[in-house]
Amino acid sequence: MKESALAVGIDLGGTQVRAALVGSDGAVRARAATRTDVVGGPVAVILQMQDLFSQVTDGVEPASLAGVGVSAPGPLDGEAGVILGIPTLPRWVDIPIVAQLHEVLRLPISLENDGVAAALGEWRFGAGRGLRNFVYVTVSTGIGGGVIADGCVLRGRRRLAAYLGHMITAPEGEVCSCGNRGCWEAQASGPALGDLARRRAAQVPGSSLAKLGDAVEARDVIVAAREGDTLALELVAREAELLGIGVVNLLHLYSPEAVVFGGGVSNGFDMLKSGVERQIQERALPPFRAVPILAAQLGPNSGLVGAASLFL
Amino acid sequence: MKESALAVGIDLGGTQVRAALVGSDGAVRARAATRTDVVGGPVAVILQMQDLFSQVTDGVEPASLAGVGVSAPGPLDGEAGVILGIPTLPRWVDIPIVAQLHEVLRLPISLENDGVAAALGEWRFGAGRGLRNFVYVTVSTGIGGGVIADGCVLRGRRRLAAYLGHMITAPEGEVCSCGNRGCWEAQASGPALGDLARRRAAQVPGSSLAKLGDAVEARDVIVAAREGDTLALELVAREAELLGIGVVNLLHLYSPEAVVFGGGVSNGFDMLKSGVERQIQERALPPFRAVPILAAQLGPNSGLVGAASLFL
Numbered sequence: 001m002k003e004s005a006l007a008v009g010i011d012l013g014g015t016q017v018r019a020a021l022v023g024s025d026g027a028v029r030a031r032a033a034t035r036t037d038v039v040g041g042p043v044a045v046i047l048q049m050q051d052l053f054s055q056v057t058d059g060v061e062p063a064s065l066a067g068v069g070v071s072a073p074g075p076l077d078g079e080a081g082v083i084l085g086i087p088t089l090p091r092w093v094d095i096p097i098v099a100q101l102h103e104v105l106r107l108p109i110s111l112e113n114d115g116v117a118a119a120l121g122e123w124r125f126g127a128g129r130g131l132r133n134f135v136y137v138t139v140s141t142g143i144g145g146g147v148i149a150d151g152c153v154l155r156g157r158r159r160l161a162a163y164l165g166h167m168i169t170a171p172e173g174e175v176c177s178c179g180n181r182g183c184w185e186a187q188a189s190g191p192a193l194g195d196l197a198r199r200r201a202a203q204v205p206g207s208s209l210a211k212l213g214d215a216v217e218a219r220d221v222i223v224a225a226r227e228g229d230t231l232a233l234e235l236v237a238r239e240a241e242l243l244g245i246g247v248v249n250l251l252h253l254y255s256p257e258a259v260v261f262g263g264g265v266s267n268g269f270d271m272l273k274s275g276v277e278r279q280i281q282e283r284a285l286p287p288f289r290a291v292p293i294l295a296a297q298l299g300p301n302s303g304l305v306g307a308a309s310l311f312l
Numbered sequence: 313m314k315e316s317a318l319a320v321g322i323d324l325g326g327t328q329v330r331a332a333l334v335g336s337d338g339a340v341r342a343r344a345a346t347r348t349d350v351v352g353g354p355v356a357v358i359l360q361m362q363d364l365f366s367q368v369t370d371g372v373e374p375a376s377l378a379g380v381g382v383s384a385p386g387p388l389d390g391e392a393g394v395i396l397g398i399p400t401l402p403r404w405v406d407i408p409i410v411a412q413l414h415e416v417l418r419l420p421i422s423l424e425n426d427g428v429a430a431a432l433g434e435w436r437f438g439a440g441r442g443l444r445n446f447v448y449v450t451v452s453t454g455i456g457g458g459v460i461a462d463g464c465v466l467r468g469r470r471r472l473a474a475y476l477g478h479m480i481t482a483p484e485g486e487v488c489s490c491g492n493r494g495c496w497e498a499q500a501s502g503p504a505l506g507d508l509a510r511r512r513a514a515q516v517p518g519s520s521l522a523k524l525g526d527a528v529e530a531r532d533v534i535v536a537a538r539e540g541d542t543l544a545l546e547l548v549a550r551e552a553e554l555l556g557i558g559v560v561n562l563l564h565l566y567s568p569e570a571v572v573f574g575g576g577v578s579n580g581f582d583m584l585k586s587g588v589e590r591q592i593q594e595r596a597l598p599p600f601r602a603v604p605i606l607a608a609q610l611g612p613n614s615g616l617v618g619a620a621s622l623f624l
Binding site (some may be wrong): 038075084132133149150154155156157158159160161162163164166167168169170171178180181243245248249252253254255256257278282284285286289311 | 396444461465473474480490564565567581596597
């Protein structure tokens with residue numbers, strides 16, 4: 001009996017390079033990860049990818065491997081298979097990674113924006129299964145994501161749709177890593193919540209967050225809020241409001257059947273959900289108010305599974 | 313020789329009902345318009361539509377008419393052919409206009425959101441010709457529009473994409489007709505510019521706008537700016553900034569090849585364009601900065617031609 005099709009997903013991140021062997025049912029059969037060789041640059045990292053590939057495909061019949069999907073932070077040119085530049089990895093400029101990996105792995109290779117890859121993973125095998133329209137939002141160090149519209153991935157010119165995190169939600173707001181002011185990412189990403197928490201904690205010495213001093217991060221806010229800390233609950237409410245304003249925009253602009261949240265923030269999704277929904281009730285036009293806000297189902301694997309799914 | 317295909321577009325507006333006979337080349341062969349019978353409600357207006365249809369098809373061979381496209385303000389259910397409700401026309405609730413018009417006109421009828429209809433008109437026969445990705449924005453009493461993404465009209469759940477005007481660009485901003493605060497429409501529509509002009513004119517007695525008192529409207533600001541009035545130029549710069557912030561979001565979210573502006577504001581497009589472009593240069597990610605901002609080419613006919621184009 002022929003073994004069912006398998007594919008490999010590789011995710012290039014600023015901190016880790018990860019790989020997974022994925023079945024046609026979306027299940028992860030093997031995983032491996034290593035610290036990204038930032039100093040070694042692209043040459044070293046492609047060796048790392050080759051090594052991770054070998055680890056996750058150990059003992060696998062080569063003929064059953066359909067291909068390797070690579071997800072990476074943008075901006076990238078998915079059609080040409082070239083990484084144009086990665087802010088967190090300075091030497092990754094104009095790297096033809098598809099050609100380079102093909103040369104060493106001798107398999108079909110495809111390159112996808114990491115936000116879109118994760119959206120694909122959740123669409124095919126996670127919280128977005130069966131939907132013709134949905135938006136995946138990842139909130140962690142930044143805000144990114146991908147859009148499924150009318151049964152297809154929304155691509156746009158140069159496949160550059162959709163930079164959700166650089167939607168301006170407060171024109172005079174916080175300075176963003178992109179240099180602009182008031183991007184959704186600058187207002188509501190994990191680091192933005194951490195910054196606000198540090199500022200507020202300095203003003204509220206009684207809060208459990210104040211004891212952490214300058215080390216306060218977004219995850220600490222979620223933990224303290226679970227324990228009932230007043231300041232932390234206030235910060236969670238504010239974060240939910242900032243996320244909700246962006247979600248209202250996504251509803252009006254794409255009309256999805258669901259908005260799915262992934263990334264680091266999904267650890268606090270249960271704490272944030274009602275506040276996001278409140279913004280929708282207060283700010284969205286009536287026909288959009290019934291759209292559900294869901295947590296991603298594949299956790300840290302959304303992007304790996306989505307990248308592999310390009311061949312499944 | 314067989315006459316080339318013709319179709320009729322009918323546009324239902326809060327002020328006027330208009331109709332046009334349109335050729336397969338997009339050219340308007342005949343036009344007619346009348347004041348919307350608001351008091352008479354749907355029954356009276358459908359008679360008006362029938363009358364306008366007769367006027368624009370006078371002498372036309374019935375067999376050459378492919379169908380009638382109707383454009384109307386949302387929210388509407390285009391698939392079911394039902395107008396769900398029109399804020400400016402109170403009695404238009406749950407009106408099955410496609411069935412009703414079919415009964416009297418005995419032709420295929422299709423219903424389209426007016427923003428999408430205008431986008432279709434500009435895509436097929438106007439400023440968006442040949443593009444696979446573009447966004448049409450109409451700025452007049454409100455802000456609306458439509459999106460062409462990857463060679464198709466972006467539809468979304470219940471065909472409710474894309475309410476561009478209800479994208480929040482300033483969470484604490486002006487109150488919108490929808491009840492929310494800081495929608496793009498509340499910040500940058502014609503009436504929003506008029507309101508700001510009246511407030512500022514009261515503070516700047518030397519301005520030519522101050523002489524108009526409470527009668528100042530957006531169009532007066534454009535006229536005064538053309539004549540070099542300092543306050544009017546300041547107001548035009550502010551309007552361009554507010555429009556530009558929304559355009560930056562559209563670039564990041566849809567990655568269009570062009571953004572096309574129509575509606576009343578297009579009369580001042582030449583005055584506003586450079587200010588919109590400045591926001592793009594200052595606020596958009598580098599790969600989006602080269603996208604052109606264009607004026608609509610079909611003027612007041614975009615929606616009529618687009619509605620007819622559903623059958624061309």
